Amino acid sequence: MGLLEIKDLKVRYPVKSGFLSDKKSLAAVDGISLSLEEGKNYGLVGESGSGKSTVGRAIVGLERITAGQIIYEGSDITAALGKRKSVHKRNVQMIFQDSNASLNPKKQIAQIISEPLHNFEKLSQQEEKKRVSELLEMVGLPQDALQKYPHEFTGGQRQRIALARAVALRPKFVIADEPVSVLDLSVQAQVLNYMRRIQEEYNLSYLFISHDLGVVKQMCNELAIMYRGRFVEYGDRQDIYLNPQHIYTKRLLSAIPNLDPVNRELHKRLRRETEAAYKQSMESYLAKDGRVGDLLPLSETHRVAGKPSKGVV
Amino acid sequence: MGFGRPLLEINALHTAFRMQDHYHDAVDDVSFSLEKNEILAIVGESGCGKSTLATTIVGLHNKANTRISGEIIYQNLNLIDLNETLYNRIRGNDIGMVFQNPLAALNPMMTVSEQIEEVLVYHSRLTKEERALRVRELLVQVKVEDPEGTAIRYPHELSGEARQRIGIAIAIACEPPIIIADEPTTALDVTVQAQILDLLSEVRDDTGAGIILITHDLGVVAEIADRVAVMYAGQIVETAGVVDLFTDPKHPYTRSLLRSMPQANGVPGSDSGEFYVINGDVPSLQQLPKQGCRFAGRIPWIPFSAHEQSPKMHEVSKGHLVRCTCHESFHFEGESE
Numbered sequence: 001m002g003l004l005e006i007k008d009l010k011v012r013y014p015v016k017s018g019f020l021s022d023k024k025s026l027a028a029v030d031g032i033s034l035s036l037e038e039g040k041n042y043g044l045v046g047e048s049g050s051g052k053s054t055v056g057r058a059i060v061g062l063e064r065i066t067a068g069q070i071i072y073e074g075s076d077i078t079a080a081l082g083k084r085k086s087v088h089k090r091n092v093q094m095i096f097q098d099s100n101a102s103l104n105p106k107k108q109i110a111q112i113i114s115e116p117l118h119n120f121e122k123l124s125q126q127e128e129k130k131r132v133s134e135l136l137e138m139v140g141l142p143q144d145a146l147q148k149y150p151h152e153f154t155g156g157q158r159q160r161i162a163l164a165r166a167v168a169l170r171p172k173f174v175i176a177d178e179p180v181s182v183l184d185l186s187v188q189a190q191v192l193n194y195m196r197r198i199q200e201e202y203n204l205s206y207l208f209i210s211h212d213l214g215v216v217k218q219m220c221n222e223l224a225i226m227y228r229g230r231f232v233e234y235g236d237r238q239d240i241y242l243n244p245q246h247i248y249t250k251r252l253l254s255a256i257p258n259l260d261p262v263n264r265e266l267h268k269r270l271r272r273e274t275e276a277a278y279k280q281s282m283e284s285y286l287a288k289d290g291r292v293g294d295l296l297p298l299s300e301t302h303r304v305a306g307k308p309s310k311g312v313v
Numbered sequence: 314m315g316f317g318r319p320l321l322e323i324n325a326l327h328t329a330f331r332m333q334d335h336y337h338d339a340v341d342d343v344s345f346s347l348e349k350n351e352i353l354a355i356v357g358e359s360g361c362g363k364s365t366l367a368t369t370i371v372g373l374h375n376k377a378n379t380r381i382s383g384e385i386i387y388q389n390l391n392l393i394d395l396n397e398t399l400y401n402r403i404r405g406n407d408i409g410m411v412f413q414n415p416l417a418a419l420n421p422m423m424t425v426s427e428q429i430e431e432v433l434v435y436h437s438r439l440t441k442e443e444r445a446l447r448v449r450e451l452l453v454q455v456k457v458e459d460p461e462g463t464a465i466r467y468p469h470e471l472s473g474e475a476r477q478r479i480g481i482a483i484a485i486a487c488e489p490p491i492i493i494a495d496e497p498t499t500a501l502d503v504t505v506q507a508q509i510l511d512l513l514s515e516v517r518d519d520t521g522a523g524i525i526l527i528t529h530d531l532g533v534v535a536e537i538a539d540r541v542a543v544m545y546a547g548q549i550v551e552t553a554g555v556v557d558l559f560t561d562p563k564h565p566y567t568r569s570l571l572r573s574m575p576q577a578n579g580v581p582g583s584d585s586g587e588f589y590v591i592n593g594d595v596p597s598l599q600q601l602p603k604q605g606c607r608f609a610g611r612i613p614w615i616p617f618s619a620h621e622q623s624p625k626m627h628e629v630s631k632g633h634l635v636r637c638t639c640h641e642s643f644h645f646e647g648e649s650e
Contacts, residue, residue: 047502048473154594184358184529189573189588196587211502214575218588255504257532259574261555264536271507 002035003205004059004092004173009033009068011054028054030229030291031068036205038172043208043216045252046226052209055226056175059207060094090120093166097178099158103150109136109161110146116168135164138201139194156187160194170202177209192219213256217241222301225249230292232285235302245304247285251278318386319346320523321370321491326383328362328369330598336380337598339365341547343383344626347491347523352514354526354534354555357544358570360595363527366544367495369393370525371408372400387491406436409484409522413496415476419468425452425479426464432486451482454519455512474505481512488520495527510537531574535559540632543567546596546607549626553633563635565615565643566591566608572645592646606637614646615639 009032012025028051036042046052057063059070061081069078072088080086093116096102103112113132117123123131133143139160150158159179166174176195180188192215195206210216216223223240225233225248233239233246244250254274258267285307286292295303326343329336340362347353357363368374370385372392385392387407395403404410412418420428426448433444452460455478468476477497484492494513498506514537517524528534534541534555541558543551543566551564562568572589593611601607606620624637 047504185531185570186358186573186591188575190590192575193587193590212575213503218575251504255507257503257506257530257536259532259535259559259571261535261538261559267536268511275504275507 002037003073004034004036005069005071006032006034006036006055006059007069007071009055009058009070010066011051011058011063012066025066027229029058032224032226032229032231034224036173036207039203039205040222041199041206041208041220043210043220043223044226045210045213045216045223047211047252050226051229052211052226053177054229056094056177056207056209059175060092061089062094085119090169091172093169093171093174095159095162095166095174095176095179097181099150099155099162102162103158105150108147108149109141112150112161113165113168116165120169131168135168138167138198139164154187156183156191159183159191163191163194163198167198167202167204171204173205173207175207175209178211179208180215181210181212188215195219213241213253225252227292228290230305231295231303232292232305233303234295235298239299239302243302245298245302247274247278247281250274318389319348320351320387321347321525322384322386323370324384324386326366326369326385327381328365328374329380331378331380332599335599337601338547339598340369341601343544343547343549345542345549345552347525349490349523350517350521352517352524352526352537352539354528354538354541355544356528356531356534356541358529358595360546360597361544362547363529363544364495367410367493367525367527370493371404371410402436405432405489406487407489408491408493409487409489411477411480411484411492411494411497413499415473415480416468418480419476421468424465424467425471429479429482429486432483436487447486451486454485454516455479455482457482473501474509477501477505477509478512481509481516485516485520485522488522490522491525492516492522493525493527496529497526498533499528499530506533507536513537531571543570546601547598548607548636550608550636551634552626557630557633561633563629563633563640564608564637565612565639568643568645569611589645606639608637609639612639612643612646615643619643 009029010027011029012027015024015026032055044052044055054063058065065078069076070081077086077088080088110132113135114128117128117131132146136143136145141157141160153161180191183191199206206219208216208220217237222236224231227248233244233249240249244253251274254271258264285305293306296306297303323346324344326340327338328340329338343366355363355366369381374381381393392403429448429451430444433439433447439447448464449460452464457463457475457478463471463475498509501509510533513524516522526538538555541553541555542549543564545566551567558567562571569591573591575588591611592613605622606624609620619639619642621638626634626636628634
């Protein structure tokens with residue numbers, strides 16, 4: 001039993017299809033289940049439009065959940081997600097992709113980092129100040145940053161500020177939605193290192209939402225591969241990277257650029273073969289309505305969406 | 314490689330922007346050449362000047378606050394001397410450009426076929442019927458799904474992938490001998506990226522064009538480039554054939570960049586150990602050191618005497634050039650040479 005359980009989560013968006021027509025809806029997330037344990041890192045990987053960000057946003061209550069449950073420490077908190085203050089909100093925080101949009105441009109860094117403290121903790125002014133400068137130090141920023149505004153920082157620094165705000169309440173989980181995808185390579189490494197250090201200090205878990213299998217590989221213990229709002233494969237790193245079973249996972253892996261120009265023709269051939277196999281057989285992995293089948297166990301850690309016709313792949 | 318001059322030759326190019334009454338070099342003493350049938354990657358992080366270099370070559374800078382000097386030699390012409398009218402004949406016709414964000418590069422008010430046709434109206438003497446035929450041919454060449462249907466759509470109705478394919482169709486409409494692609498796959502999913510890169514290499518194979526590929530992604534470079542120029546703080550610090558660059562990188566910046574890459578291929582790495590981080594920050598345009606090696610401040614453990622006073626490009630092997638002498642004694646911090 002995980003600390004945070006997501007059971008058969010569904011998020012549907014209404015789609016207006018015209019005057020007087022039926023109300024239709026589109027399933028962004030179409031029945032996924034996840035069990036997140038303390039101290040482990042998880043990765044949610046998929047292409048744009050797969051619904052991966054919607055899952056993250058639903059867990060912190062930024063999306064209205066159509067069906068399913070979110071269970072935190074054994075109690076169902078699905079209904080409480082809309083409330084401003086709950087234990088769950090305090091313990092599950094989020095970092096967004098675009099720090100330009102997620103940090104209020106009119107507020108000083110001190111105000112930004114102390115906002116969660118204001119909402120949840122009754123600290124004296126002095127205690128609060130102390131805590132805020134501790135947090136700032138933890139993400140490697142100088143104290144004079146406190147009086148500055150977000151636009152005065154680089155993208156990497158802003159993402160570190162967002163990290164400081166996210167961990168201000170010592171949460172158990174931090175959902176990181178593409179936290180480094182807009183950053184330069186050398187800055188990415190820096191932000192990820194801070195995330196790792198903070199994890200060691202606070203013993204928290206990350207749920208990484210990413211399209212980049214490189215970052216996720218280094219940071220996550222377990223991964224879910226998402227396609228059209230469903231999981232196609234779930235497993236630990238070894239399972240996903242060394243023994244991928246679903247054609248969609250294989251295709252995703254084969255498309256990652258290889259840093260080995262000597263063998264690039266070979267790599268290209270393998271990629272094209274996988275692409276051809278994907279085009280040919282993807283349909284057989286899906287039900288008639290295009291839905292991905294349910295996950296079926298392959299091993300203790302590894303689960304793959306079944307082929308509707310044959311069961312396990 | 315042909316005889317005589319390369320397709321495009323750039324010598325001691327400087328592009329300086331005016332900021333508070335001072336000019337600052339965003340591109341500083343850049344020289345390279347592009348051959349026919351070659352994909353040259355220019356790689357570097359944001360702010361290194363790679364996009365400024367691209368826009369300088371196609372003459373997209375406002376002369377009022379930009380100072381450009383040096384040579385961009387194409388067919389015995391120095392492009393920086395051209396006036397707008399002459400430049401307009403070259404842009405699109407001789408140099409095609411593919412942009413990072415096709416949604417911004419495409420005109421939202423024009424259908425796909427109209428905007429591809431626009432280039433042909435400017436640069437060719439084709440009749441209306443011939444143009445329509447050519448548009449259709451281009452849509453097939455860039456492998457858009459449903460060419461007829463796509464032709465009459467507007468950019469917002471298309472996927473990111475289809476939009477970038479249209480961007481490429483526009484760039485190659487007049488079969489330019491030179492194509493500049495500025496981060497053409499950065500906004501795309503990896504699976505789509507792979508296909509767009511395939512398309513670019515096919516375009517090269519079919520037309521023999523020389524392609525300058527501007528990118529921050531070393532993975533993309535390894536997949537498609539023939540030759541690579543690494544830029545740091547406005548300067549090229551290393552140029553090499555793609556295999557040399559990845560198997561025997563010389564410049565401390567190139568080596569540091571390669572080391573900081575999170576690797577997705579191969580065996581999963583261990584949990585422990587941090588990602589390699591390059592010391593310090595990229596200097597801003599106003600704070601560029603006027604003298605000496607620009608990377609010196611980021612490798613402070615290397616003695617100052619290892620750097621040249623005014624770093625030059627040195628040939629370490631055939632076709633492999635490195636700026637400054639510091640690469641000879643470079644080692645990572647805490648490791649021996």
